[in-house]
Amino acid sequence: MQTDVSDLDQLQSAYKAAVEDWIAAIREEEELASVNHSIAEIDKWEAAHFKEDEVRDRVLELKKQYEDALRKEQFGF
Secondary structure, eight states, X not given: OOOOHHHHHHHXXXXXXXXXXXXXXXXXXXHHTTSXXXXXXXXXXXXXXXXXXXXXXHHHHHHHHHHHXXXXXXXXX
């Protein structure tokens, strides 16, 4: 059974958007790593790391969905 190209387009778009969100989360974490060394700033930095980790997990899940759909389209499994 073939996957509809529009389904692949949606999966690809969702993956690419998630990657952009991940890049933004990485930049936010990096920016917070460059501030003064107060406890409040360290807490913000740590929170940014947790956010980056969550976004990364979403990227990996969307990548898997897209790759699975491509395999189904290209190889039938």
